Amino acid sequence: MTATTTLLVIAKEPRPGRVKTRLTPPFTPAEAAALAEASLADTLRAVAATPARRRVLVLAGEPGPWLPPGFDVVPQCAGGLDERLADAFAGCAGPALLIGMDTPQVTPDLLDVDFAGCDAYFGPAEDGGFWALGLSRPEPALLRGVPMSSPVTGAVQRERLLAAGLRVRELPPLRDVDTAADARAVAELAPHGRFAARLAACTAAGEQRAACTPAGEQRAAR
Known part of the structure; x- marks a missing residue:
């Protein structure tokens, strides 16, 4: 990647009840938020280690101690996710690569893209x-109206790029990370990250809770 590329991370402040709600159960809302914070911290660490012209956190909420130095923080706009992604690109004057906070296994090598020969x-x-979208010439209209959080989101977004005549590199x-199964699979891919460590701690806490809960209450909970 050249130093002319902007790296964007779109994220929510990791607060209980607002993030990773599909992790509850088996985890508590506080544990789900702690896992989200660890995922975000691992993501930001990878971005911080990647050459870039600018690093931007597009945030819903307020930054916390998990934010490393070297990032500009801008608020997310109102509207659906497609509008928020489009607005993130609208703030970029040159090549930009956008990722989310849900892939703590991401590495600088994956983010070190070169737009030579592609759009x-x-x-x-x-x-x-x-999980990632890069545009050599950011055009917000390429994202507006794409159905988000759907099994066809990726296919529709990719077709938008191709229909615009862009040369797309995969x-x-x-x-x-959406479910507990996702969390376990991702932690195995990045066993030395903060996310894997937090997952191990939350899993141990859950096992301890289960051990301390009478069998009758466990059956009732089901």
Whole structure:
């Protein structure tokens, strides 16, 4: 990647009840938020280690101690996710690559893209969405109206790029962390990160809770 590229991370402040709600159960809302914070911290660390002209956190909420130095923080706009992604690109004057906070296994090597010979980068997610989108000339209209959080999100977004005549280069598919099964699979891919460590701690806490809960209450909870 050249130093002319902007790296964008779109994220939510990791607060209980606002993030990773599909992790509850088996985890508590506080544990789900702690896992989201660890995922975001690992993501930001990878971005910080990648050469870039500018690093921007597009945030819903307020920054916390998990934010490393070297990032500009801008608020997300109102509207659906397609509008918020489009607005993030609208603030870029040159090549930009956008990722989310749900792939803590991401590495600087994956983010070190070169737009020579292509107009766009597309990183498909295993659930049918996408984990990365790069545009050599950011055009917000390419994202507006794309159905988000759908099994066809990635296919529709990629077709938008091709229909606009862009030369698209593929990034490897990655798995988003949405469920407990996702969390375990991703932690195995990045066993030395903050996310894996936090998952191990939350899993141990859950096992301890289960051990301390009478069998009758466990059956009632089901």
